[in-house]
Amino acid sequence: MKEKTDVPCAGTKKQNKKVDIIVPCFNESGTVNLFYDRTSEAVETIDGYEFSFIFIDDGSTDDTLDRIRNLVRVNQQKNDSPGTGSIRYISFSRNFGKEAAMYAGLRASDSDYALIMDADLQHPPQMIGSMISRLEETGADSCAARRVSRKGEPKIRSMFARLFYKIMNRFSDIEIADGVVDFRLMSRRMVRAIVNMPENQRFSKGIFAWVGFDTCWIEFENVERIAGESKWSVWSLTKYAIDGFIDFAVSPLKFVGVFGSITAAGSAVYMIVEIVKTLILGKDVPGYASTICLILFFGGLIIAILSVIGEYIGRMYLETKGRPIYVEKESNIDES
Ligand code: UDP
Ligand code: MG
Secondary structure, three states: OOOOEOOOOOOOOOOOEEEEEEEEEOOOOOOHHHHHHHHHHHHHOEOOEEEEEEEEEOOOOOOHHHHHHHHHHHHHHOOOOOOEEEEEEEEEOOOOOHHHHHHHHHHHOOOOEEEEOOOOOOOOHHHHHHHHHHHHHHOOOEEEEEEOOOOOOOHHHHHHHHHHHHHHHHHOOOOOOOOEEEEEEEEHHHHHHHHOOOOOOOOHHHHHHHOOOOEEEEEEOOOOOOOOOOOOOHHHHHHHHHHHHHHHOOHHHHHHHHHHHHHHHHHHHHHHHHHHHHHHHOOOOOOHHHHHHHHHHHHHHHHHHHHHHHHHHHHHHHHHOOOOOOOEEEEOOOOO
8 A cells, every 4th residue: 555645735725736747749659658648646645636637749750649548438437436536638640749738738728727747657657746735835836846867868968958958048038947848737826827828839948937936946867758759859949949049038139239230341341441441542453352251251241141030030930920829639628
């Protein structure tokens, strides 16, 4: 028999607070059942809380959706077990990405707390009890997990991730802790604030920081995924980093402005020097090579500046279309 973890409640007497566990799944056939078993087992020992699952099938091409449907069926059959909450799911019409999946889960959540977790057990379910305790003790609105090591992760990925957070924190208005993962418990009011940000191109790590509220941190050692493979390629991670940066920083626009002005000022000085030289020393015919160099340099510079501006305009264009963040194919959630 397992011992119950005693989680202190904010009030004097214990109430059954509800927690929705939101799980984005993309081709997680090999992990989803194991995830459910291990997580249900871990939360069973937490007293005073009722846990429900919201699985988001992000357009999986394997049998992840069948497995989720099966979990729902089995759970409905044994709905007599105390403390076992419901299993809800939403399946997307195609792969919209983890950001969209997290948003869909938060939108569907109606409990006191929402907890986002990966399906591959890289976010240890045994930490849920401590996360709830910390949240209740500190009175914060969010308890986020932070990896203190990146053991098992490719070195090059860790290096770029660290660099990304350094640049992000230096040049944007928000502060994102190094090692922060999308394993986060949030209060209802924080969830509401996030859901009310309908932006199409989402970067949740930035959104969590942007909405504010107090966050308490809980640290853990990196765990390798239980089965399957990471869905992130070098290209998708690079794109994610650029998108995240552009979503929360307008400093590149300021930078190109300053750089352009400095270059323009430099060329004005050069022009004056050349005019004075011509007036004093007479016409100087040679200079073909330097002219070509300057043309190429300024041509390249203008294209580079335009492409930075273009990145922002492109995002504005996509945002103004007002397309939905995801398209639902099926779900067992009653929208009414
Ligand atoms: N995921 C998703 N949609 C995607 C990619 C990933 O819902 O397009 C889910 C995936 O199923 C997992 C979580 O996001 O539950 C984290 O993905 P992954 O393990 O591939 O990322 P990593 O841990 O390598 O950062
Ligand atoms: Mg993973």
